[in-house]
Amino acid sequence: MSSKDRIQKIKEDTRHNILRASLDIVKEEGWGALSMRKIADKIDYTAPVIYEYFSNKDAILKELTRIGYVKLAGKMEEARELSTTPEGQLEAMWLAYWHFAFAYKELYQVMYGVEMNCCSIENSCPDYVRPMNMLWDKIEEITPAEKRSEEYIDRKYYSFWSVVHGLISINLTNQINRDELNREVLKDAISGLINSIKN
Amino acid sequence: MSSKDRIQKIKEDTRHNILRASLDIVKEEGWGALSMRKIADKIDYTAPVIYEYFSNKDAILKELTRIGYVKLAGKMEEARELSTTPEGQLEAMWLAYWHFAFAYKELYQVMYGVEMNCCSIENSCPDYVRPMNMLWDKIEEITPAEKRSEEYIDRKYYSFWSVVHGLISINLTNQINRDELNREVLKDAISGLINSIKN
DNA sequence: TTTAAAATCTAACACTGTTAGGCAAAATTA
DNA sequence: TAATTTTGCCTAACAGTGTTAGATTTTAAA
Numbered sequence: 001m002s003s004k005d006r007i008q009k010i011k012e013d014t015r016h017n018i019l020r021a022s023l024d025i026v027k028e029e030g031w032g033a034l035s036m037r038k039i040a041d042k043i044d045y046t047a048p049v050i051y052e053y054f055s056n057k058d059a060i061l062k063e064l065t066r067i068g069y070v071k072l073a074g075k076m077e078e079a080r081e082l083s084t085t086p087e088g089q090l091e092a093m094w095l096a097y098w099h100f101a102f103a104y105k106e107l108y109q110v111m112y113g114v115e116m117n118c119c120s121i122e123n124s125c126p127d128y129v130r131p132m133n134m135l136w137d138k139i140e141e142i143t144p145a146e147k148r149s150e151e152y153i154d155r156k157y158y159s160f161w162s163v164v165h166g167l168i169s170i171n172l173t174n175q176i177n178r179d180e181l182n183r184e185v186l187k188d189a190i191s192g193l194i195n196s197i198k199n
Numbered sequence: 200m201s202s203k204d205r206i207q208k209i210k211e212d213t214r215h216n217i218l219r220a221s222l223d224i225v226k227e228e229g230w231g232a233l234s235m236r237k238i239a240d241k242i243d244y245t246a247p248v249i250y251e252y253f254s255n256k257d258a259i260l261k262e263l264t265r266i267g268y269v270k271l272a273g274k275m276e277e278a279r280e281l282s283t284t285p286e287g288q289l290e291a292m293w294l295a296y297w298h299f300a301f302a303y304k305e306l307y308q309v310m311y312g313v314e315m316n317c318c319s320i321e322n323s324c325p326d327y328v329r330p331m332n333m334l335w336d337k338i339e340e341i342t343p344a345e346k347r348s349e350e351y352i353d354r355k356y357y358s359f360w361s362v363v364h365g366l367i368s369i370n371l372t373n374q375i376n377r378d379e380l381n382r383e384v385l386k387d388a389i390s391g392l393i394n395s396i397k398n
Numbered sequence: 399t400t401t402a403a404a405a406t407c408t409a410a411c412a413c414t415g416t417t418a419g420g421c422a423a424a425a426t427t428a
Numbered sequence: 429t430a431a432t433t434t435t436g437c438c439t440a441a442c443a444g445t446g447t448t449a450g451a452t453t454t455t456a457a458a
Contacts, residue, residue: 036415046438048417057415066326073329080333087397090337091389094363097330098385101367112364113314114371127265130272131296134279138289151380158366158384164293165311166365167357168300172313181350185357186297190290196391198286235446245407247448256446 015053017043019067022060026106031115061110068107075100113173135160143197156197163189214252216242218266221259225305230314260309267306274299312372334359342396355396362388 021042025034036047036057054060079096083089101108109115139160140153167185171177220241224233235246235256253259278295282288300307308314338359339352366384370376 035413037413047415048439049437051416052436066324069324069326069330073326073333076330076333080337086337086341087393090334090341090393093334093337094359094389095385097334098363098367101371105371108367109371112368114368115312115314125265125268127268127272131268131275134272134275135289135292135296138279138285138292141285142289154380155383155387158369158380159362159388160293162363162365162369162384162388163358163361164297164365165368166361166363168297168307169311169313169364169368170357170361172300172304172308181353181357184354185361186294188354189358189361190293192391192395194286194289234444236444246446247408248406250447251405 011053014043014045018050018053018060019063022064023106031106031109064107065111068104068111071104071107072097072100072111112169114169132157139197142194147197156193159193160190163193210252213242213244217249217252217259218262221263222305230305230308263306264310267303267310270303270306271296271299271310311368313368331356338396341393346396355392359389359392362392 018039021039022034024042025038034057036050039060040047040050050060054063075096076093079092080089083092136153136157139156140148143153143156164186167182167189171182217238220238221233223241224237233256235249238259239246239249249259253262274295275292278291279288282291335352335356338355339347342352342355363385366381366388370381
């Protein structure tokens with residue numbers, strides 16, 4: 001009856017509270033600080049109670065991942081409605097994807113396994129910048145003199161790096177191995193960018 | 200004298216063994232399984248000994264990161280020597296970067312914070328594929344009929360995704376925030392790809 | 399051979415995810 | 429209403445984590 005429904009609702013609330021508490025902790029202290037006891041503290045329970053709502057910690061992460069995908073799809077739908085041409089819609093959807101990643105940074109991180117590196121990279125270890133410098137210099141070399149500016153080369157460098165690193169990340173996280181697809185995407189992107197620099 | 204040198208060498212060896220043992224464990228069981236005690240076991244010591252060579256676990260990860268960058272630069276140099284034109288050299292260097300990421304997967308992961316997601320994504324939760332489907336369909340829509348094949352749309356979808364996700368990952372890990380650069384790279388890539396589809 | 403120093407270990411602390419078992423309040427049944 | 433069952437929640441524990449302090453053994457110097 002009504003009491004059963006009320007109990008059901010309280011259970012759903014608690015489940016929701018666990019998810020919200022988790023996300024709050026991550027927002028405040030990062031993924032590394034998320035623990036079952038900390039979640040329990042936030043919702044005024046002890047840790048074992050959580051296991052009545054989620055079978056383990058991974059299940060919480062998985063549900064947050066799912067929520068992330070739902071939210072992302074919603075944002076993309078919203079963006080699509082703002083444009084009338086298909087080209088405009090496609091662009092709007094990618095921009096919505098982009099904005100989602102930063103507006104819901106923590107969700108994006110758990111969705112795609114993008115973790116902050118241990119410690120601050122910018123300890124200016126010279127080894128860190130050498131690969132970048134090698135590529136940067138070579139891009140500079142093939143850039144026609146009239147285009148050659150720091151901003152231009154920077155932009156091209158980041159364009160290269162984005163496609164390559166993006167494709168690598170996708171391959172490393174989703175272990176879907178599609179060699180011929182990778183090769184074509186990579187070749188397309190690299191030759192496309194080289195052409196866009198030379199002309 | 201000689202005894203001091205020998206001691207010095209043993210110390211260097213131990214330091215090296217710690218790093219190699221760490222990488223071995225990660226290769227066998229993944230980053231999540233790497234622990235100080237497990238490293239110590241592999242080199243026939245107890246855990247506290249490691250702290251005479253590295254101030255903490257992060258320092259080990261940091262050194263592995265550095266080693267990764269050195270190795271990457273080496274591979275890129277090798278690749279560069281194989282070509283004579285600057286365009287060929289640039290392409291070869293990016294391909295070397297690409298191959299490095301898979302040949303030294305664990306190093307690439309610690310260098311760029313690309314972690315495997317908790318559990319297998321392909322539990323075929325329909326929510327996971329919705330954003331992809333939305334984009335895929337829209338790409339199909341703007342693709343001229345004579346080009347329209349599954350392979351073609353797949354390739355274009357992954358090209359889009361790679362740039363956008365790559366740029367996001369770079370922004371999330373290296374917290375270097377360069378808004379105008381991001382906007383330009385993103386706009387360039389998206390409009391470039393849309394044009395390449397339409398023509 | 400005694401003494402100083404270096405190398406290494408054990409034990410502990412505070413944390414982690416997770417499970418088992420118990421206690422008390424609530425709901426159900428007689 | 430009284431007895432019984434179910435539910436909700438907690439404490440305590442286990443095995444693991446990174447890390448530190450202190451004791452102990454081994455090596456080197458006097």
